[in-house]
Amino acid sequence: MTSFLPPAFIFIAGAALIPFLRGRLKQVYMILLPALAFLNLLNMPEGSSWVLNLWDYQLIFARVDKLSMVFAYIFVIMAFAGAIYAAHEEDNLQLTAAFLYAGSSLGVVFAGDLLSLFIFWEIMALASTCLVFARRTQASIKAAFRYIMVHLFGGLMLMIGILMHVAETGSLEFNLIGLSGLASGFILLGFAVNAAIFPLSAWLPDAYPESTVVGTVFLSAFTTKTAVYTLARGFAGTEILMWLGITMIIYGIVFAILENDMRRVLSYSVINQVGFMVVGIGIGTELAINGAASHAFAHILYKALLMMSAGAVLYLTGRSKTSELGGLYKTMPWTLLFCLVGAASISGFPLTGGFTTKSMIASAAGYEHITIIWMLLTVASAGVFLHAGIKFPYFVFFAKDSGLRPNEKKLPRNMLVAMGFLAFMCILVGVYPQMLYRLLPYPVGYVPYTGDHVVGQLQLLMFSALAFFMLLKYLKRTETLTMDTDWIYRRGAHILVSFLSVPVAWTYNKLGYVLLEKIPNVAIWISKNPLGAMKIGASNVVVSMAGDKEAKKALQKAKAAYPGTLKEWSISTAVSIALVIFVVYMILFFS
Amino acid sequence: MNKIIEYFERPNVGKAVRYLFYASLVLLLILEFLVEKHPYFPWAGFPAFNAVYGFLSCAIIIAVSKLLGKFWLQKGEDYYD
Structure with a gap:
């Protein structure tokens, strides 16, 4: 063993x-x-x-x-x-x-x-x-x-x-x-x-x-x-994943910007982040797969950290709509601090886990000279900062004071310890990435800390922040929900059902009438006098093809008289007929 | 921790933070000329490419999201009830 x-x-x-x-x-x-x-x-x-x-x-x-x-x-x-x-x-x-x-x-x-x-x-x-x-x-x-x-x-x-x-x-x-x-x-x-x-x-x-x-x-x-x-195991290098991943990234950003509930913002951000990994898997080179795996590693650290800080806010205030939150920095400084580490990480600031992992995927696109993917990944890096890096902490901890003064001392100590641990891990992966790089599927020759990369990334992020604060009035929180593809089964299904109900119910009724009423009645009618029924049927055909008035009248009379008086058989005759049939059957069976 | 918060709440400090932010933007634009560049694409090596690209993409993302939300995606909170 x-x-x-x-x-x-x-x-x-x-x-x-x-x-x-x-x-x-x-x-x-x-x-x-x-x-x-x-x-x-x-x-x-x-x-x-x-x-x-x-x-x-x-x-x-x-x-x-x-x-x-x-x-x-x-x-x-x-x-x-x-x-x-x-x-x-x-x-x-x-x-x-x-x-x-x-x-x-x-x-x-x-x-x-x-x-x-x-x-x-x-x-x-x-x-x-x-x-x-x-x-x-x-x-x-x-x-x-x-x-x-x-x-x-x-x-x-x-x-x-x-x-x-x-x-x-x-x-x-x-x-x-x-x-x-x-x-x-x-x-x-x-x-x-x-x-x-x-x-x-x-x-x-x-x-x-x-x-x-x-x-x-x-x-x-x-x-x-x-x-x-x-x-990554089963479909590395499947090109369509590259495009599906890009779609996820953009979709995650757009919906996160529109969303009001803080944990829903972070959920859309999960889709956005997984999009990066899916792009990496789609590119499929060694660097890209390394990027996807290391990004998954770092992402779990900082997304759990952000969800924990959102959870702490929910625990103390019972609220999760950003429109009902704000100004919490006054009484929840530790939660804010850990949240900011997570926010910096997800945005990919130097010295955090996001910087040393996510950029591998963009670099893989760059090395392969897949221009459009590289450009969109770079847009997305800015967009991540926008919705997860600034929007979430800003509207929960700063923005307009909601008047809420939750007491951080009432927060179970273990929750803060967990956040502290993850914040430490985020920074550890950022400062000492070789520790993570050693674990990756392929040997890593990637160097994240070059002057060019650090300055370029900081420019991208800081000017995104500038755009955020300049356009702040357009980002006002609204008390709305955002229609997503779940519309198909939450609303569309209802509409489909109400559309279908009329034809389905009609078919059901008709079928029931024909199978359970019409056909059995005809069978009963015929069995009352099979010979007479056949006669009526035959004359029906004849009359409809070439019948004069009198023939029609005669047919109607016959129908009205149906089934008429049936010939009565004596018991001995009936038994003899049955016997004959039985004998014929036996002969056929044994011959 | 409380002292730090009180410090940041002073009005002058708020202003100072804002100026620091602007200063960092300028500093980043200058720093770009001091580092050795190795862009993946020739056009990505233009001065301030990242700054302009980041700013514009954010502006476009916000505009597109808001328009989509306003005219299509955003509904009242009781939409599914």
Whole structure:
């Protein structure tokens, strides 16, 4: 046997114990579990192990290589930070679901075959739905229902794809698939739902902001990033992903600018950031894949940090609309400080994780001389700063004073510790990127800190800030919701149903009348006197072809008299006829 | 921490921060001439390219988003209820 456990098992088995623990012991247990998983990761040699033979197929629960390891490291670090942030939480549903969720994500990352990948994929969908549901408001229950429907659809696409793929290739192995043929198309579609690739993206900003303070932090990290991993593994260099990624980036920025709810702004920003990774995967060179993986790493750190600070504001004020917030810097300075580190990181300021990772993707486009992609990525870097880097902190902590004076001392200490930890990590990755670069799938020769790059990036960002403040009056917050592609199932479906209801109901009624009334009645009528009925039928045909008035009258008379008096058979005759038929049947049967 | 906040709330400091911001913009434009450039595309090496590009793209993003929102995407908060 091997010297390590698949990390998914540690989390999933560990999650089962959480409801039975109480108080301090529970807190310590939740924080120790990811720490244990981290030590376990250090002990995992490259190669495939934990193989289960199933008929002709192999289920591989631990395929360890550099690509799976970099995602595993960040997932475990994230689970650690999340566990600290959640330490005060007493709701067992949230805690168990969160650990199950983190565990199944790790299961996907280490799955060497498509079947175990699919199983963990579905556990992930279930656990994350529980996290949305756990807020237990009317809005969150509805959002959770929509969320699971979308993910069941995605899972179904993935399953169809996997079945077709296995039928075609005869192998369950999960390696580079590439977009060719229907099977790979379905698999890509299944991955695309979880990666929130536009237009399959509206579930994310619909559901995440409805979750709890703790739940949203976990949600922001795992689903989309496991999808990024599976895309990087299965579809690296698939050109269409480049364009889909660019669409996500632009869409994320536009909707984040229009949105009012702070956690929804950050959710659109998740789509925007995942867009960068998807572009990297689409470009598919070594530098680009490194960029996508390292950006996923840094992104989880700063997006969780931003979600945590938004969660802290929600925890203390009970509000999440930016139009109802503002001026919080006066009483929440630590939250503001950590939030600013996250904001600087996501925008890609030098000395933060965003600068040392995101720029790899743009550079990959630059080296390949894909002009339009490079230009749009650069626009997007400015746009990220606009919506996530300035808009979020500015409207929550500064802008117009809302009069709210939440007392930061009432915030559970562990929440601040978790934010501090992630802020430290963001800066660590920014100042000492070699630590992360060593973990990346391919050798890195990339040097982020050149005078040209630092000055260019700062120019881009500072002049974006200038544009923000000059156009501030156009960015006034409005109390609106923004129509997204979820319109199709939240509104469009209603309209479709009301359109369809008339023809469908008409067809249903007609069919019922014909099948259940008309046809049986005719059968009854004929069986009353089959011979007479045939006669009437025949004369009907004759009369309609060449009949005079008298013939018509005679027919009507016959119809009125139907069924008439039937010839009565004596019992002996009837028995004799039956006997004859029986004898004929026997002869036919035995001859 | 509270002292820092009080310090920043003084009116003169607010003004100073703004001037510092403008000064940093100018400084960045000057610094550009002191570093060795290696742009991916020849036109990306023009002086102040990044500054102009960043400013314009933000302005365009804001304008396009707002127009889309106003005429199409933004609805009342009870739209789906």
